[in-house]
Amino acid sequence: MTLAPLPIVMLEPLVRAAFLEDLGRAGDITTAAIVPADLCEAMVLCSRQTGVVAGLDLAMLAFRLIDPSLEFAVQRADGSAVRPGDVIASVSGPARGLLTAERTALNFLCHLSGIASATRQVVxxxxxxxxxxxxxxxxxxxxxxxxxxxxxxxxxxxxxxxxxxxxxxxxxxxxxxxxxxxxxxxxxxxxxxxxxxxxxxxxxxxxxxxxxxxxxxxxxxxxxxxxxxxxxxxxxxxxxxxxxxxxxxxxxxxxxxxxxxxxxxxxxxxxxxxxxxxxxxxxxxx
Structure with missing residues (x-):
């Protein structure tokens, strides 16, 4: 059965609420202090365990809400089995956006992938x-x-x-x-x-x-x-x-x-x- 994605309109409020909690009143002061505004980086979301992926749309939203110029490319779609070392997605662009969005993106992706992985095990x-x-x-x-x-x-x-x-x-x-x-x-x-x-x-x-x-x-x-x-x-x-x-x-x-x-x-x-x-x-x- 094809896994139908959830509408973005359902997901965006969840990601925005997570950022309101995380950014507080002053934003990411660590990244703003350390990372040059014009620095760009290329990074990958990489699995460190065997499991099943879920939550990529939330992770993508996290990066793009912080910086719409960030490029997000999926290598392992939701529902895919992964092993340690597998690249799930790549993200590139301004380093400040990458680092500020990192934890929120991973919180959603790790949590939902854990649920998918546990479900697959019982299935x-x-x-x-x-x-x-x-x-x-x-x-x-x-x-x-x-x-x-x-x-x-x-x-x-x-x-x-x-x-x-x-x-x-x-x-x-x-x-x-x-x-x-x-x-x-x-x-x-x-x-x-x-x-x-x-x-x-x-x-x-x-x-x-x-x-x-x-x-x-x-x-x-x-x-x-x-x-x-x-x-x-x-x-x-x-x-x-x-x-x-x-x-x-x-x-x-x-x-x-x-x-x-x-x-x-x-x-x-x-x-x-x-x-x-x-x-x-x-x-x-x-």
Whole structure:
């Protein structure tokens, strides 16, 4: 599947906010003091680890917002696998702009590439099964769209983007409603026919009740593989099955082998380690 880029209009406010935070009240006083205004340099964004690239449009914006004359050329597009020493992109032009934009560009690129890399690792772990790896709403405030994009760059898929695009009835909703059936019936009465309804269940008894009431998807939370297999058999294709809880690249194959449709993982967006990428002089990269 082709990875569709996010519109620049979505990305630019994120980069501008990062620069407002970083430049403060006086700008980059270190670079202004040390680097001649007419000095030009050529540098490369170079991977120092094995992983998957994501976030190049944000990095490019960072350089060009600081200095529109900077030239940015991509060698490894988002979604590409990289190894240590691979040049991801080159950037050249006034040295002051290069150095001032460096950290903001790398913050976005390293963070999103880390998410893409972690996603790819889990996707590859379950590639012999039909299950899709999906992310959750456990995202960095303000960065949800780009973090979910990074999951797609890594070969994963997205769960709902917010509270307004699907119904997910969780344990606290059920507790407040008084019963699982009441919660489902209230959700169906409130939402239009275009809105999908998913319910979180912890036991096979809850699953049976959800199926009798009728839902579009069931979130099978923290079930062992043996129980997941029984749950998938109970559903029998009447709803989408999603497994969550304690998912790692090591545990994912056993979960996927149960026949679930989706495996959702929160840590992909809230705890994935960065991919180490550096900005080096052109002669150092590659």
């Amino acid at each position: 590859e772990a379950v590639q012999q099964y039909p299950a899709h790896i999906v992310c959750t709403r456990k995202t960095t405030p303000g960065l949800r769209a780009v973090e979910k994009y990074a999951v797609r760059a890594g070969g994963g898929s997205n769960h709902r983007f917010g509270l307004d695009d699907a119904v997910l009835i969780k344990d606290n909703h059920i507790a407040v409603a008084g019963s699982l059936r009441t919660a489902i019936e209230r959700a169906r009465a409130h939402c239009g026919h275009m809105v999908k309804i998913e319910v979180e269940v912890d036991t096979l008894d809850q699953l049976e009740e959800a199926l009798k009431t009728g839902v579009d998807a069931v979130l099978l939370d923290n079930m062992m593989p043996e129980t997941l297999a029984l749950a998938v058999a109970m559903v029998g294709g009447r709803a989408i099955t999603e497994a969550s809880g304690r998912v790692t690249p090591e545990t994912a194959p056993a979960i996927a082998s149960t026949g679930v449709d989706l495996i959702s993982i929160g840590w992909l967006t809230h705890s994935a380690p960065i991919l180490d990428i550096g900005l080096d002089h052109a002669g150092q990269g590659g």
